[in-house]
Amino acid sequence: MPLQYKIKIPKSTIDRMPLYHRCLSIMEENGITETSSQVLGLRVGVDPSVIRKDLAWFGELGKRGVGYNVPYLRQAIAEALGLNKDWPIILVGAGKLGSALADHNQKYVKHFQLVGIFDRDPAKHGRQVGGLTVRPMEDLPGVVKEHNVKMAMIAVPAKEAQAVAHVLVKAGIKGILSFAPISLSVPEDVLVYNSDYHLDLQRMAYFIDNRFDGGVG
Amino acid sequence: MPLQYKIKIPKSTIDRMPLYHRCLSIMEENGITETSSQVLGLRVGVDPSVIRKDLAWFGELGKRGVGYNVPYLRQAIAEALGLNKDWPIILVGAGKLGSALADHNQKYVKHFQLVGIFDRDPAKHGRQVGGLTVRPMEDLPGVVKEHNVKMAMIAVPAKEAQAVAHVLVKAGIKGILSFAPISLSVPEDVLVYNSDYHLDLQRMAYFIDNRFDGGVG
Numbered sequence: 001m002p003l004q005y006k007i008k009i010p011k012s013t014i015d016r017m018p019l020y021h022r023c024l025s026i027m028e029e030n031g032i033t034e035t036s037s038q039v040l041g042l043r044v045g046v047d048p049s050v051i052r053k054d055l056a057w058f059g060e061l062g063k064r065g066v067g068y069n070v071p072y073l074r075q076a077i078a079e080a081l082g083l084n085k086d087w088p089i090i091l092v093g094a095g096k097l098g099s100a101l102a103d104h105n106q107k108y109v110k111h112f113q114l115v116g117i118f119d120r121d122p123a124k125h126g127r128q129v130g131g132l133t134v135r136p137m138e139d140l141p142g143v144v145k146e147h148n149v150k151m152a153m154i155a156v157p158a159k160e161a162q163a164v165a166h167v168l169v170k171a172g173i174k175g176i177l178s179f180a181p182i183s184l185s186v187p188e189d190v191l192v193y194n195s196d197y198h199l200d201l202q203r204m205a206y207f208i209d210n211r212f213d214g215g216v217g
Numbered sequence: 218m219p220l221q222y223k224i225k226i227p228k229s230t231i232d233r234m235p236l237y238h239r240c241l242s243i244m245e246e247n248g249i250t251e252t253s254s255q256v257l258g259l260r261v262g263v264d265p266s267v268i269r270k271d272l273a274w275f276g277e278l279g280k281r282g283v284g285y286n287v288p289y290l291r292q293a294i295a296e297a298l299g300l301n302k303d304w305p306i307i308l309v310g311a312g313k314l315g316s317a318l319a320d321h322n323q324k325y326v327k328h329f330q331l332v333g334i335f336d337r338d339p340a341k342h343g344r345q346v347g348g349l350t351v352r353p354m355e356d357l358p359g360v361v362k363e364h365n366v367k368m369a370m371i372a373v374p375a376k377e378a379q380a381v382a383h384v385l386v387k388a389g390i391k392g393i394l395s396f397a398p399i400s401l402s403v404p405e406d407v408l409v410y411n412s413d414y415h416l417d418l419q420r421m422a423y424f425i426d427n428r429f430d431g432g433v434g
Contacts (some may be wrong), residue, residue: 026400200412202235
């Protein structure tokens, strides 16, 4: 049975779009107004022909032989991905990693606003992390309902992550970004992304071993 | 100018191989001995035809109509990627995120051994993090040379990251995994991977908005 999506755009295309968006945002901040699939390709480490195919899903965004207007393309991608919308998110786990994520989110992350941080450890309850107060797990379903939260991040030890995923699914969460180094079992209508820098180390090791010559990942 | 690599295997293939390896490792731990590109595809969120093409770069790893032997395929990928080799790595930044990374690395990460943690803040020097003592930046070139380190992780604030990258490049580092939310400028022979969970949040938001139906990222 192949992967099935209700939408037509391939998952691999959607997975690359935020890379293009980030690259274009940086160009825009630096006053760069024109670019090409070649330049974008070098910056994000994706073949220019793949970039052109990806962008074609979203209509005529550039001119053949002329290239792309940076602010226009960035805005078009933001609209296509729904990046101009604000999403409430929650975080489970207020240890070192969870605290670092909450601080980082408060400082840098636009459009994804942390509305709750939860931990099962009573010693952490009441602590201020990323501008929020750490709350017990029992409060989670109420916060999810109140803010209509669809997305959650998990930053707990590997052996606790599956139980947390179960609580999140029961509360109505549809997307989980897990920092725990295990594979989570969830129902089919719940999406799991694993954030695992270990995989990036493995990729880098390969390219260094094989005398990789330039490029940005 | 298109992307140029000395090796033939596409970067996108190499980027996916560690996903397959992780998935196969989990299967192997759970006693699963046979699999198919369909099952792997569902688990890692990659189209089965892409998986078959990726694996074909590394020779005849499965049998048509029979599928793949899990331990054999996992081992073949590990050998192809050089995952059985040990790599010394260093970390710059001993704040919340850096400490979490060091602890996580010590607990979970095989084959990438942290041999040095550095921070420019004197208040952090001498602290124990992930089983190592935090050292001043001045010690970095010596440690890189002593252990023949090729890879480094950066966990410092955005505004300090470029200066740190410069120090790393000068010391001879060839691969940088950056957790700072900026784009780093490095020479062409240095590889940068950005670990940015914000991109995963954007991807999830798209799929939730567009009623994504199942799958694991």
